[in-house]
Amino acid sequence: MTTITPFAAGSYIANRNATQLLSLKGELNDLSTQLATGQTAQTYGKLGTGRSTALGAQATISALTGYAAGISAAKTRTDLAVASLTQVAAMGTNAKTVLNNGLQSTPINTIASTNAAMANLSSALDSLNQSAAGSYMFGGKNVSTQPVAGADMILSGTTDSTGQPIAGLKTLITEQIQADLGTKGLGRLTQTAPGGTTPNNETLGLNQIALADDTYAGATTQFGYALTGAATATGSFLMSGYTPPTASTPSSTKLSLTAQPKVGDSVTLSLKLPDGTMASVTLTAATTADSTSTTSFAVGSDIPTTTTNLSQALTRALGSSAGSTLMANAAGRAAQNFFAASASAGTTPNRIVTDTTSGRPTGYVTGAASKTVVWYQGESGAGDSDARATQTVQVSATSSIAVGSRANETPIQNVLAGLATVAFGMPATSNVNVGATYQAIASKANSLLASADTSPSVQDIVTNLSLASAGLTNAATTNTATQNTIQNTLDGIEQAPTEVVATKLLDLQSRLQASYQITASLSKLSLVNYLS
Template sequence: MIVNKSMFPLQTGFGVISKMQDRFATLQMQLGTGEKASKLSEMGRDLPMSLSVRARLSKIEGFSANIDTVNLRLSFLDKTMTRLDAMEAETRNSAVQGQYGTNNINMATLPGLSKARFDELVTLLNADVAGRYLFGGSNTDSAPLPDTNSLLEGIGGKDGFKTVVGERKAADAGADGLGRLVLDQPTTNSVSLTEDGIHPFGFKLLRMTSTAPLASVNVGTVAPSPVAVPQPGNTNTITFEAPPAAQMLPGQTITLGLQLPDGRDTQITLTAIAPEDGPPGKGQFVVDPGTAGPPAVPADPAVTATNFKAALQTSLEAVAGSDLEAASTFAASEMFFNGPGEPALRVDGDPATATGLKVATDADTVLWYRGQSPAVAAEGLGRLGIATSGGGVTLTEKSPVSAAHGFQIADVSADTANINTTYTGADPSSVNVAFSATLTPGEKVSVTLQDPDGTTRTVQLTAVTGKAVAGQFSIGGSADENAENFAKGLELALTQTAMLAEGNPRQSVTAQVDDSTRVAYGLEANESGFLRMIRTLGAMSVETYQDSDPNALAKFDAMALRQQSEMSEAHNSERGSIEILTMELAVAQIANNNSAERHTNYKAQLDNLLSDIETVSKEDVAMEILALQTRLQASYQTTSMVSKLSLVNFI
């Protein structure tokens, strides 16, 4: 009998022990760390799933970081918008017509309070979060507005708002303070009132009426009358009839309707009084009734005309010092605090005799907003104007033309059998489209527009019978109807085109918070809600009311009226209002929070899945270690005994 180790192969035993030792070491690592493997190569078949889950978790971490950043900014914007809404209400109620306060204290304090709010508004719009400015659209590395003092006073040789207001007031008042109207007495018994030229300044004559019969006073009509859009050179002539016609009687009135530079209307009413009721007060003039005699003295219309002229001049000066000044200040605020798609404007030339406006430049004027802004805005049809007259429609670029703002008319193609197109000048900046009384369905008018950046857009309208939809206009029964229908269709088409060119300010700043979700929360400080506030507060902060000024109370009322109108809650539903912006930011916050909740839930699921893939149960590992330890001890003992096996030991 042969007894040796061939029956018990030690090499195999040592291999098994080595494997058990490796497993024992792995189990000890798992027991200490709770992880299945210490390196990726040890993951085996679980590696692809582990990498996929970890990649998704990493992406969620990136989204979560974006969400946290957006939450921080939206939280700041929420507090800012809340304060701006409160300021809007405070501004609206800070001045009320007729409420001047004890010793006119409200009039004395209003400019200072308005300036303080103006400064707070500028500070809020220039606020930043971690060095990022939030009210300049995509321009986030610098403040969108200059400081308050620079805006109002100017800096570095550039004029500020106060200078622009002063120029506009002078241009509207005119050299003689009559609001750019010429008051004359061309004959002894007539008085004429005429606009002094073609310009946007001062009063525009709308109408003149009288309660006196034509036999007493002949009121010449404004040409054209009434005037829907201010026309230059309008004239009113009031002729007081000579005997044997009846004289204008005490108690009868003459009323003059005027349009102000900010588009509002006002009127002057003068009442006739008898000589014995004199001296005339505000808005009164003395008529010469003559005497019954004997001897009878006929009424002298020349005396009445002279008295009327003096009363009219006094009234014009009073309205010029109140309503016109207020209108000038608010008109200047629109010129200086320009809106999207509009340039800042200045009076061109000597204000007292100026006949036009010019585009302000960064070389001569402090430009109030330096953030991102669309070059074309839907409001104002992209700086285009539409007018109808005599079976034709005129499309014109707004003056003064700015190469950096609004549409430029590149071409109008419309010559057909019944439609004729002509340019007013050498270029298509003003074009007239004339229609005949009959149109053929399918005849088209194409207008090519160019953005300041060179992008071209084509607006095409097709004549159709019956009701027109977008891109069409209805054929009417006359040339005038055809022109009116085309104008309506063109206005709609231009509005849609301008809105497309303007875009949405909210999209100026976006953040990716999910695979298919971007939160848009961009704001631009020249949106309508902010613009109304800064224009109003700027206007109210530079206007003063002196005790020595006889028109101070009327001017305060005129300013208060405009402030309440600009800050009225009727504007809450307008695009870009404080309320609409707050709602849109709330929508962004909801989208952000919903994404955060989805990521939280998904991350919990992925963490559980990853735990199943990469981690172990320490209880199971401990039990396996105990079992393996027993096997190892048995293997050690058996191997030791076998290694000593020999014939001698066996015997």
């Protein structure tokens, strides 16, 4: 009789026992592996229904880890930027304080203000080159290029490879002051004394004084003082006329004394500066007047003598005003012009064009980069409003925080220009007009230094970046909490608790040992053994 082995008598029980033993052996191997690795399974496929949740959790944790790295780097950069700009704002505020305190003793504090401004300007420029891990913070989108040229180069200029000079800030301020004051130091005004001949070939009487703008066409609106109308006077001793400018002639005014002024009567001349602001010169009639006075003139024995005295006093007053108010204005304008330039935007500081024949300034032209230092080398956008957006940090799947900044934002430019105005515009203590000049410099510089803490200000930028830093901290805290929660869920799926695995392993070992013993006993069973 033929027997089919798999279906032979007793074969099913034998196969079943073998399968059960192999299954228990497989469980033993799995539990041993879990005990050794701490993992529920070595492949996602063996996680069963939890594999989809585990895969999703791993992806989320990976993304959160990436966000954490970006947040950490951005937090360091942002905090350093806040510290740097806080220092710049403090320098501007400190400079204002020093200037205002110096008004009490200008000859002494002229030197103190100049030295403090120069030191602060150099330090501010260095602060704007701050970097973190080789990444510059004040260059906008360009984080690999040093955004600000070296302080020495900016202030004093340099030379090219052929030894030709490249002008720095100090040179531009000096050029602007010289162009505004003119060779006679009267703000490019031409004064004709009584009995003289005006630039228009008009002969004056002994009771007349004439003033005219710079006689070079087009120069009056860009350099020096510009006449805005006739002189005004108290009392009835003066008659003054005004001739507005034409395409070929400058504006002019003529002062004619028709009677002797009374003591206390005054003459006032209004003057316009190139930036549109106004200045005025006032002279008051007195019985006697010092020969150096810039505020009064002596009433003479007759009208011609009084007119001469007025003319001489007017010359001194114009020189004093030009050497203080106009000079301070020129220094401030030159500094603003310099710091408005940007290499990345393709702009360079405007340079003065001079007529080769007359030597008079005729206007401005954009300076060649090979002739003038361009202080800002970073990325330059359309304006201050997008500076923060030049660098953003992704803090979650749906949100980001803007942490960018540029060294050439307007408030920063103004503070730098204010410091430069003091550093290079302040007069020497030997200047006879030092008091008035100090006050004029202080007034012009303070209007620029106000950008340190008066909105829109450097302090506003500090506040924005501080808020961004706080936002990064909050995002990091939220992400950490989320990551911990997801990690706990993932651990519940992937991790095999040692205590549980050990218990299961001992139980399985006991069952497997019992199965082996029973199987071994059954394998020795026979009819003889059974009957015995």
